[in-house]
Amino acid sequence: MTGAPHELEDLREDDLARWLRPRARDSHKGDHGRVLCIGGDSGHGGAIMLAAEAALRCGAGLVDVATHVLHVPALLARRPEVMAQAVDDGRVPAALLASADVILCGPGLGQGDWGAAMFAQVLDDARPDTRLVLDADALNLLARRPRALPADSILTPHPGEAARLLGIEASEVQRDRAGALQGLCARYAAVVVLKGAGTLVGATGRGARRISAGNPGMAVGGMGDVLAGTIAGLCAQGLEAADAAACGALLHACAGDAAAGEGGERGLLPADLMPWLRRLANPQATA
Ligand SMILES: NC(=O)C1=CN([C@@H]2O[C@H](COP(=O)(O)OP(=O)(O)OC[C@H]3O[C@@H](n4cnc5c(N)ncnc54)[C@H](OP(=O)(O)O)[C@@H]3O)[C@@H](O)[C@H]2O)[C@@H](O)CC1
Numbered sequence: 707m708t709g710a711p712h713e714l715e716d717l718r719e720d721d722l723a724r725w726l727r728p729r730a731r732d733s734h735k736g737d738h739g740r741v742l743c744i745g746g747d748s749g750h751g752g753a754i755m756l757a758a759e760a761a762l763r764c765g766a767g768l769v770d771v772a773t774h775v776l777h778v779p780a781l782l783a784r785r786p787e788v789m790a791q792a793v794d795d796g797r798v799p800a801a802l803l804a805s806a807d808v809i810l811c812g813p814g815l816g817q818g819d820w821g822a823a824m825f826a827q828v829l830d831d832a833r834p835d836t837r838l839v840l841d842a843d844a845l846n847l848l849a850r851r852p853r854a855l856p857a858d859s860i861l862t863p864h865p866g867e868a869a870r871l872l873g874i875e876a877s878e879v880q881r882d883r884a885g886a887l888q889g890l891c892a893r894y895a896a897v898v899v900l901k902g903a904g905t906l907v908g909a910t911g912r913g914a915r916r917i918s919a920g921n922p923g924m925a926v927g928g929m930g931d932v933l934a935g936t937i938a939g940l941c942a943q944g945l946e947a948a949d950a951a952a953c954g955a956l957l958h959a960c961a962g963d964a965a966a967g968e969g970g971e972r973g974l975l976p977a978d979l980m981p982w983l984r985r986l987a988n989p990q991a992t993a
């Protein structure tokens with residue numbers, strides 16, 4: 707993000723090619739990063755599955771998942787490429803934390819003891835150079851007990867979560883989305899993606915970016931989980947935090963529009979975005 711703090715840059719689909727360059731012919735999976743997805747408490751297994759699949763479809767080299775024991779068979783049946791580990795005691799295996807380039811924490815995590823313990827473990831024990839993407843219940847836990855975050859952490863609140871993080875009402879966030887974005891970046895010293903129609907992406911001291919792609923068909927449970935996985939997958943491939951957040955939000959919104967173009971907005975499902983994420987993540991191939 708290069709703009710002065712007061713500038714607002716509108717991003718369009720063409721901008722994807724700025725960040726999504728062709729791969730080196732001799733690259734291997736280790737070059738494309740390892741993402742650890744943490745979440746999916748009882749009743750919310752789909753959230754972490756969608757996030758993990760999105761990370762893979764955006765090109766992450768390796769994806770681990772730490773989730774509730776109940777969800778492991780379904781996850782592996784749907785996506786055998788994911789390396790899933792059951793966590794029943796609220797402790798993520800140390801080896802998983804140590805090997806992650808990016809940790810996505812929050813989709814379906816819940817706010818009970820199980821999720822809270824893993825969230826605290828991530829903040830306490832992740833390597834200092836591991837990038838964090840915090841979504842959904844990780845944001846709710848952070849709002850309940852604010853803590854300093856590692857540099858360049860990425861937060862992906864919807865207006866309800868943004869309101870909890872700022873201690874205000876969601877209607878106030880929506881009345882002044884740019885102000886709320888600025889407030890979140892400053893309060894948490896993080897890169898922030900404020901979701902919703904006209905998603906805004908910001909980071910302290912830099913101009914915000916706005917994404918007008920996306921459509922109301924995307925207003926359905928699980929769509930934000932796909933976004934979080936998308937951003938984590940791009941981060942793992944070496945994009946800087948602010949660029950991974952902007953590129954991920956743009957890619958996700960354009961995939962939502964492409965998928966809606968096929969069958970309409972109403973009834974659009976988060977999983978419908980997966981083939982489009984892949985296609986749009988290779989802009990040179992589709993140009
Ligand atoms: N398949 C799965 O496994 C799925 C699992 N999921 C997982 O479930 C977990 C909890 O998710 P959740 O949806 O229950 O809680 P959350 O999103 O905080 O909503 C609660 C309240 O917040 C508000 N609010 C929300 N959006 C708003 C907006 N745009 N603008 C303004 N306000 C907004 C709104 O309050 P209201 O305005 O109705 O008072 C709403 O009722 C989480 O971990 C997630 O990953 C889901 O992703 C679904 C699919």
Ligand SMILES: Nc1ncnc2c1ncn2[C@@H]1O[C@H](COP(=O)(O)OP(=O)(O)O)[C@@H](O)[C@H]1O
Nearest residue numbers: 901902903920921922924925927928929930931
């Ligand atoms: N009307 C809309 N226009 C554009 N994008 C939307 C619209 N409604 C929702 N979205 C997008 O869909 C996603 C919804 O995320 P979120 O509310 O976190 O859902 P969930 O928590 O169920 O996964 C966000 O990326 C948001 O920007």
